[in-house]
Amino acid sequence: MPLAGVKVISLASLGPGPYAAMLLADLGADVTIVDRTRPVLTSMPLDRDPRRRGQRSIAMDLKQPEAIAILEEMIGQSDVLMEGMRPGAAEKIGLSPLHCEALNPRLIYARITGWGQEGPLAQTAGHDINYIALSGALHAMGDADRPPPVPLNLLGDYAGGGVYVALGIVSALFERSRSGLGQVIDGAIADGVASLSAATMGMFGAGQWAGRGENVLDGGAPYYRTYRTLDDEYVAVGAIEPKFFAELLAGLGMEPGAWDQNDRAQWPALQAEFARIFSMRERAHWAQVFATGDACVSPVLHFDEAAAHPHHAARRTYLERDGAAQPAPGPRMSAHRAADPAPAPGAGAHTEQILREMGLSESAIAQLRTDGTVI
Numbered sequence: 001m002p003l004a005g006v007k008v009i010s011l012a013s014l015g016p017g018p019y020a021a022m023l024l025a026d027l028g029a030d031v032t033i034v035d036r037t038r039p040v041l042t043s044m045p046l047d048r049d050p051r052r053r054g055q056r057s058i059a060m061d062l063k064q065p066e067a068i069a070i071l072e073e074m075i076g077q078s079d080v081l082m083e084g085m086r087p088g089a090a091e092k093i094g095l096s097p098l099h100c101e102a103l104n105p106r107l108i109y110a111r112i113t114g115w116g117q118e119g120p121l122a123q124t125a126g127h128d129i130n131y132i133a134l135s136g137a138l139h140a141m142g143d144a145d146r147p148p149p150v151p152l153n154l155l156g157d158y159a160g161g162g163v164y165v166a167l168g169i170v171s172a173l174f175e176r177s178r179s180g181l182g183q184v185i186d187g188a189i190a191d192g193v194a195s196l197s198a199a200t201m202g203m204f205g206a207g208q209w210a211g212r213g214e215n216v217l218d219g220g221a222p223y224y225r226t227y228r229t230l231d232d233e234y235v236a237v238g239a240i241e242p243k244f245f246a247e248l249l250a251g252l253g254m255e256p257g258a259w260d261q262n263d264r265a266q267w268p269a270l271q272a273e274f275a276r277i278f279s280m281r282e283r284a285h286w287a288q289v290f291a292t293g294d295a296c297v298s299p300v301l302h303f304d305e306a307a308a309h310p311h312h313a314a315r316r317t318y319l320e321r322d323g324a325a326q327p328a329p330g331p332r333m334s335a336h337r338a339a340d341p342a343p344a345p346g347a348g349a350h351t352e353q354i355l356r357e358m359g360l361s362e363s364a365i366a367q368l369r370t371d372g373t374v375i
Contacts, residue, residue, distance in 0.1 A: 001028025001336050006079045006173065009071075010055070012036055012347075013084025015128070015153065016161025016189060017112050018051035021082060023166045025054040026329035026338060029080075032354065034071065035059040035347035037375045047346040050326040054341030058355070059348030059375045062093050066373045071095070073358060076103045080169055084112040087122050097184045107182040108172045112165050116188030128156035128189070135193040140200055144213035144220075160192025216240060222271035223248060223261055226300060233283035234300035237274070247295035252277045348375045 006029040010021040025031040035057050039046060046052060060067040075081055081100060083090050090096060090111075097109045111117060114126040121134075132138045132155050133148075142149045165187035172183055200217075203209040212218065219225040223239045239248040245261045252274070259270055278286060283299050290297035301309065307318040307325035318325045319340055329338035351374050355365050368374045 001338060002333065003027040003029040003170075003173075006030065007077065008032070008080040008082065009034060009074055009078050011081070011083040011085070012039065013082075013112065014040075014042070015084070015157040016165065016187075017082055017084035018049070019158050019162030020110075020112065020166040020169070021055060022051040022053060023162065024080075024169065026341065028336075028338075031055040032074070032350075033057045033345070034062070037061045037348075037372065039347045045346075047344050047349075048322060048324075049344050050321070052344035053321070053326075054329075055345065056350035056354065057345040057347055058351045060351075061373055064371070064373045066368060066371065068094055070355070070358070070374075072103055075100055075107060078104070078107065079173065080108045080110060082110045082112065082165075082169075087111075087113060087117045101182065105181055106176060108169055108176065108185065109182065110165055110169050110172075110185040110187055112161060112187040112189075114189045116191060117186045128153035131156040131160065131189045132193050135190060135197060136201070137193055137197050140197075140209075140212060140218060142212055142219070144211055146213075148212070155196065156189050156193050160194075160196055161187065161189040164189075164192035164195065220267070221261075222267050222274050225271070227275050227278035229278055229283040229286060230280060231282040231284075235278060235283060235286050236298045236300050238296040238298075240296070244294050244296050247293050248297065251289050251293070251295050251297070351375065 003024060006024070008021065008024055008029045008031040010017060010031055010033050012018075012033055012035045021031050021033065031054070033052060033055050035046070037059050039059075042049065046057075060070060062068060062071065081095075083095070097111075100107055100109055113122070114131050115121040115124060129138065129150060132151070137155060138148045138151075141151065165185060168185040168187055172185060176182055200209065203215075209215055210220070214220040216224055221240075223237055223245055226234045226236050228234055237248065239245045242261065246256050249256045249259065254273070254277070260266055261270075286297065287299040299305075304325065306312060307320075312318055316328055319328045320326075321343060329341060352365055355368070355374070360368075365374075
């Protein structure tokens with residue numbers, strides 16, 4: 001795999017850090033999670049969390065000097081260190097970037113926060129919804145007559161955080177192949193969301209973006225939004241191009257010449273008509289009507305339905321682990337075929353294995369357990 005041989009230390013955190021670690025592990029990196037001896041409560045059991053797949057776990061109490069000494073030795077032999085603490089927290093336990101650089105000048109030190117390492121909000125708590133709110137992205141979502149919706153944390157935590165910092169890590173590894181030196185990555189979710197908003201902000205700056213819910217891509221256009229079906233399910237319509245719009249009208253049994261998709265004055269009436277027609281039949285009916293052709297109409301699937309869809313099945317987009325579906329590793333590359341990843345480890349599942357690899361004796365490991373330094 002492309003990142004085979006790259007050693008990554010991921011200090012246990014929430015949200016973007018674990019996702020970035022999963023991306024690196026999926027690409028072949030040897031990722032070790034440094035879990036807490038008393039793991040924080042998360043949204044799922046650690047050994048069922050897809051973000052931990054293909055990785056190993058050592059659980060240590062980083063408040064104890066012995067644990068820091070072990071971690072320092074690991075840092076000296078690694079390529080990447082990822083931490084998701086508030087700015088200054090790593091310094092308080094003796095893991096400042098300068099100290100880690102002294103331990104390993106080739107180290108890529110990736111710091112993942114919501115607001116970044118400096119700025120008026122750097123020490124302030126926040127979550128995905130806060131970062132996308134301050135970026136302007138949240139204000140651009142939803143219908144004009146309603147408050148902005150509460151989206152899943154895909155945009156901030158995972159796209160603006162996890163993917164953004166993973167790109168930074170891979171870029172820093174590439175640069176290191178020329179300079180021989182590591183560097184520090186200030187991975188702020190707010191920065192990542194700002195980057196993701198480039199096209200929308202560009203339209204806004206060019207005067208091509210109207211108010212919320214009044215644009216083509218935000219649900220304002222009747223041909224780019226979702227509609228309820230007779231069985232209380234939904235279909236998604238994305239017929240932007242004129243020829244796709246014509247196919248949409250034909251599939252719905254509507255007279256093409258009666259509607260001008262670019263006439264915004266017709267949008268409310270057209271939306272109402274689409275809503276009326278879609279509500280007359282079940283989602284499966286509309287999926288069948290638009291199964292072929294280019295009308296760009298898709299059923300809005302539940303997660304379990306998505307994993308079983310014939311297209312995803314043909315491409316093995318999902319895999320099954322412990323009786324549940326999860327996304328398969330990616331991205332797809334012509335020269336590399338990712339194997340199904342190893343299961344997610346529980347906290348400390350590989351503690352003894354890792355300590356033995358570092359040369360610690362059985363008695364030394366037993367003492368560390370007795371002292372509560374590791375589990």
